Amino acid sequence: MTDTTKAPIRLSMSVIGPVLGLLALIVAGALLNPNFLGWDNIVNVLARSAFIGIIAVGMTFVITAGGLDLSVGSMAAFIAGLMILVMNSALPALGVGIPVVLLGMAVALAGGLLAGLLNGLIITRLGIEAFIVTLGSMGIYRSLVTWLADGGTLSLDFSLRSFYQPVYYSGILGISWPILVFALVVVLGEIVMRATAFGRHCAAIGSNDQVAKYSSVRVARVRLMTYAGLGLLVGVATIMYVPRLGSASAATGVLWELEAIAAVIIGGTVLKGGFGRVWGTVIGVLILSLISNILNLTDFVSPYLNGAIQGAIIILAVVLQRESKAGT
Amino acid sequence: MGHDLAPVLELRQVSRSFGPIEVLHGVDIALQPGRVHALIGENGAGKSTMMKIMAGYQPPSSGQVALDGKPIAFASIGEAEARGISLIHQEFNLAEQLTVEENIFLGRELHRGPFLDKPAMRARVRELLAALDCRVPPERRVAQLSNSDKQMVEIAKALLRDTRVLIMDEPTAVLTRAETAVLLRQVRALRAAGTAVLFTSHKLDEVAEIADDLTIMRDGAVVWTGLAAGMDEHGMATAMVGREMSDLFPPKDSTPGEIALEVTGLNVPGHARDIGLTLRRGEVLGVAGLIGSGRTETFEALCGLRPGSGRVRLFGREVRINHPWQAQALGMCYLTEDRKTRGLLLQKGMRENLTLQALAKFDRGLIDTRAEDRALDQAIADFDIRGHRGALVGNLSGGNQQKLLFAKTLLADPEIIIIDEPTRGIDIGTKQQMYGFIRRLAAQGRAIVVISSEMQEVIGLADRVLVMRHGRITGELAGSDATEEAIVRLAMGVAVSAPQQESAT
Amino acid sequence: MKHLASGLALAIALSTPALAQEAETRVIGVSIPAATHGWAGGMNYFAQTAVERLEATYPQLDFVLATASDPAKQVNDIEDMVATRKIDALVVLPFESEPLTGPVQNVKASGAWVTVVDRGLAVEGIEDLYVAGDNPGFGRVAGEYFAKALPEGGKIVVLRGIPTTIDNERVEGFQKALEGTNVEILGMEHGNWNRDDSFTVMQDFLSKYPQIDAVWASDDDMAVGVLGAIEAAGREDVKFVLGGAGMKEMVKRVMDGDAMIPADVTYPPAMIATAIEVTAAGLVSGAPVSGQFIIGSVLITPENAANFHYPDSPF
Structure with missing residues (x-):
């Protein structure tokens, strides 16, 4: 009864935190450079946020259910490499056209799903810490892509790339496909998290997996599904990524996992699980993208300090939330 | 009350409010050295708040805390402990992975130069445990101890601080009958050594057995206080509930x-x-x-x-x-004995908890939250669950948590x-x-x-x-x-x- | 098998001292960074092919090749080579100058020959042989190309690599070559020799500056990202992009007369092969090879591009 007044305040403050951070960045950007709010720049930022964003939506579920996946960056690089290899080798048989692109997409989705299932199975069936399992698979995928590329870069056949390119660059009504797909993934993700039994079960497991078990929740299956879903979304992100530059190398997707995790946490999802929100993750992704965008658009600080500014803003965003949570 | 000794710790007309809600209404209590004082009342009667104020966890909103007859305001828990007042929580406050010895000396380790003085600490721990008639080896990990031994470690921890006032929140709730007997023997030993003991319990037979003084609370106020001998179990129950217990x-x-x-x-x-x-x-x-x-x-x-x-x-x-x-x-469903760590999600609201076990009933692709709300209304009515609907389940009283756990399991219709x-x-x-x-x-x-x-x-x-x-x-x-x-x-x-x-x- | 053969050779050398002179196997350690980006990938490829070729040519030489993903791992590799393989010579491309200086100094003290490639050590005079690209020259050649290609002057942007001495030397050389011309550098940002990073940086440059005449991408991987960003924005004002290092796809485009890639500047990853070969020759023949060997940066143009095209290299 003493907490009746506390609950609503807590909620609204933790909601306001990240939104406020995003608004502050937008205002700062608009003041520092008039092109910041230009249509082109907005589209650029949203499109480049899409890869991390799509992955981060999947990561929100994994973290909410009390897990973690460090392998997504390497996984994306590996799937991109695999996709390019398959498409290049199928090219003579299929020719440039929709079938070969569909084949590539199928490879990406199947590869992602399999990779995610593999992580999830090892974690749930063998009961090994997610941190260790995905740290291991991170190394495996990273070195597999280096091996596939023979230490260099895998490049999509030039003519095929030109054909596939519109998937990144064009879209409907001037909004490119990555943004549309990102938006779709976010809307679906938000609905699943908020309004389905699966989302509720994720939060319950992350909150206390014993309680979930004793409440007849199929804990292992839900956990497995979060990793498989994340893998699938990595595949979706890769489908959007490959047409951009048409290449994959050992340098592809480096540190994406940390960016995705950072975005999830900035958005207000609890790192140790139990509470997650997809829309918050979107805000987290946008905050991260906008910081580097603004730093590029201005000569405000030495580029050597870009990392420091990013780090400081990430910590600040989370501190703001924590303080509002602790407030009262 | 007419005891021959001056009280060591007193609350005088203490009230306590949280926001606009007053949960304690001008209560008085006095603890005498060398006497065991039982504090009883229904869940939510204000016992915990009262104990927290006595141990310096919370300040009173109005009224006085008096130590040795002089008003005092504890700045922190640490200050209260330094003055010889220790509160032992119902949930043990022990580091499970540390040993008995490490737990007892946690935060007040003995040093010799830059190093820990392990022999001295071990000797002191043995002494304390022997005084409590507790035969646990000091190097045993707390995680391996039974509940009663953990209780003893908590008490040893308090004794290390030269505790004059020992406050225990339901010390026997998780103990078996035999373990309870051991604990009560220790309480008598402490009483003989001149310590003032306050404890709460729902087991009225224990209260009748060991308490010298008795205070009964209902709805944030003291409804009866006096010598324990002046009240039988039936009378206690009636006073607590406020109606004749059939x-x-x-x-x-x-x-x-x-x-x-x-x-x-x-x-x-x-x-x-x-x-x-x-x-x-x-x-x-x-x-x-x-x-x-x-x-x-x-x-x-x-x-x-x-x-x-x-x-x-x-x-x-x-x-x-x-x-x-x-x-x-x-x-077939099993209702766990451990509602806090296995039964309920303490960080979630009543609705999420209620429907967790039978979520499929509310799953129409998306969860039908209106049906959930109706189910909660029904459960609140059927099981007489009291508490704010928006409150976190962790903030409900034990009884209301248990009723919710009951309602939750029954929703699955086993x-x-x-x-x-x-x-x-x-x-x-x-x-x-x-x-x-x-x-x-x-x-x-x-x-x-x-x-x-x-x-x-x-x-x-x-x-x-x-x-x-x-x-x-x-x-x-x-x-x-x-x-x-x-x-x-x-x-x-x-x-x-x-x-x-x-x-x- | 190789180890067994060398072990056998060593056994023979020990048991029959008379034959020792001819049969003595000498070990050359090669320590290089792992293939984490395009140029390093090419460098790994050239190191491997050089080792294979030289092992066939000189049966009395044995090679130990180790790739490291960070400076600490490289230090371990080098220490292991000395301790377990008793190397007679070390060819090292240091990950970073400072952390590798001490360990390489120890190798030198053990009596082995030391060849340092590409990045100098923090203390001078340790190495017997120094093989490197010409970083100030790399920047200068690029700068001179801009001065020539934009005689009326123009506005350009620059993508820099990972913040290192190499990058600083290149940019200084570039800026010096542009002194006195009308070429104006609008902005410089780090693209970290990475395609994705340079794509992002270039997109933002395009938003920031309405008119950009040309781009010094300073690296062929970064040029790929820059080209992607320009294409996406549909900007017609950028006349050309100059990369660097000589990646085969880029050299091919120069060869084909692509207007956006009119030229490239070499910084050959094959320098590691040069270093290994010279070291091996010095060890086998005893001919004097110590000193400095600087491989100049050359401008690749459609006329000479065929000479720089290695279709088999991964880079």
Whole structure:
């Protein structure tokens, strides 16, 4: 009864935190450079946020259910490499056209799903810490892509790339496909998290997996599904990524996992699980993208300090939330 | 009150508000050195708040705290501890992975130069534990200790600080009868050494046994205070509840029907062997035995919560259950004894908790939150759950949590319900309600198992009683044969009169 | 098998001292960074092919090749080579100058020959042989190309690599070559020799500056990202992009007369092969090879591009 007044305040403050951070960045950007709010720049930022964003939506579920996946960056690089290899080798048989692109997409989705299932199975069936399992698979995928590329870069056949390119660059009504797909993934993700039994079960497991078990929740299956879903979304992100530059190398997707995790946490999802929100993750992704965008658009600080500014803003965003949570 | 000694710690006209809500209304209490003071009242009566104010966890909103007759305002818990006041929480405040010794000296380690002075600490710990008549090795990890030993470690920790006032929040709630006896002996020793002891308990027989002084609270106010000898158990219950307590247990009026559950040769590795039992619709089967006798583990294995093997028939059909959701799908649910870490999500609201176990009922692709709200309304009405609807479940009182856990499990509509410690740590009024619910479920034709450490509960509630010892069923008692004495004999393995089938192991 | 053969050779050398002179196997350790980006990938490829070729040519030489993903791992590799393989010579491309200086100094003290490639050590005079690209020259050649290609002057942007001495030397050389011309550098940002990073940086440059005449991408991987960003924005004002290092795809485009890639500047990853070969020759023949060997940066144009095209290299 003493907490009746506390609950609503807590909620609204933790909601306001990240939104406020995003608004502050937008205002700062608009003041520092008039092109910041230009249509082109907005589209650029949203499109480049899409890869991390799509992955981060999947990561929100994994973290909410009390897990973690460090392998997504390497996984994306590996799937991109695999996709390019398959498409290049199928090219003579299929020719440039929709079938070969569909084949590539199928490879990406199947590869992602399999990779995610593999992580999830090892974690749930063998009961090994997610941190260790995905740290291991991170190394495996990273070195597999280096091996596939023979230490260099895998490049999509030039003519095929030109054909596939519109998937990144064009879209409907001037909004490119990555943004549309990102938006779709976010809307679906938000609905699943908020309004389905699966989302509720994720939060319950992350909150206390014993309680979930004793409440007849199929804990292992839900956990497995979060990793498989994340893998699938990595595949979706890769489908959007490959047409951009048409290449994959050992340098592809480096540190994406940390960016995705950072975005999830900035958005207000609890790192140790139990509470997650997809829309918050979107805000987290946008905050991260906008910081580097603004730093590029201005000569405000030495580029050597870009990392420091990013780090400081990430910590600040989370501190703001924590303080509002602790407030009262 | 006319005692010959001056009180060491007093509350004078203390009130406490949280936001606009006043939860303590001008209470007085005085603790005397060398006396045991019991504080009783229903859940939510304000006992915890009062103890926290005495131990410096919270300041009073108005009124005075007086130490040795002089008003004092504790700046922190640390200051109160430094003044010799220690509060032992119901949930142990121990680092599970550290040893007994490390826990006792945590934060006040003895040093010799830059190094820990381990020999000195060990000697002091032995001394303290010996004084408490506790035979736990100082190097044992706390995680491996029984609840009563953990309680002793908490007390040793308090004694290390030269505690003059020891405040204990329901110290016996998680203890067995034997463990309780040990604890009460220690309390007497402390009293003899001149310590002022305050404790709360829902077990009125204990209160009658050990308390010198008694304070009874209801709805944030003291309704009675005086010598404990001046009040009998019936009087205490009446004062706490504020109305005449009728019979605690409802009449056993249901008639057993078809066989619902039949278990033969159930083995639970490390916990129980060769368990066989039958359970009929409309029946309440009591399961008694000491803590550690394998009661909980047996029924957890039955519901797929831990590995086990054996033949299980539900309503005549042989089934194989490896996961709790399979048990639930077959109409059997287990209500855990541990509502805080296994039963409820303390960080979530009532609605999420209520529907977690039967979420499929509300799943129409998306969750039908309106149906959930209706279910919550229904549960609140059916089970008399009190508390703000938006509050986190962790902030509800123990009794309301237990009712919610009950409602949650019943939402899954099980035919067979296994209830482990249905009334642990809840007040007598709520207990009576819980007994009513359980009996009503039996009357509806459901089959019920009640596992309990409280013998009166088992006897008062159950149609038949199974007694377990060392992982085996050592006997079955029914009707007038189910007496405390008979249960204790079977539980302790001292069969005196009736020749039992039990083997010497 | 190789180890067994060398072990056998060593056994023979020990048991029959008379034959020792001819049969003595000498070990050359090669320590290089792992293939984490395009140029390093090419460098790994050239190191491997050089080792294979030289092992066939000189049966009395044995090679130990180790790739490291960070400086600490490289230090371990080098220590292991000395301790377990008793190397007679070390060819090292240091990950970073400072952390590798001490360990390489120890190798030198053990009496082995030391060849340092591409990145100098923090203390001078340790190495017997120094083989490197010409970083100030790399920047200068690029700068001179801009001065020539934009005689009327123009506005350009620069993508820099990972912040290192190499990058600083290149940019200084570039800026010096542009002194006195009308070419104006609008902005410089780090693209970290990475395609994705340079794509992002270039997109933002395009938003920030309405008119960009040309781009010095300073690296062929970064040029790929820059080209992607320009193409996406549909900007017609950028006349050309100059990369660097000589990646085969880029050299091919120069060869084909692509207007956006009119030229490239070499910084050959094959320098590691040069270093290994010279070291091996010095060890086998005893001919004097110590000193400095600087491989100049050359401008690749459509006329000479065929000479720089290695279709088999991964880079």
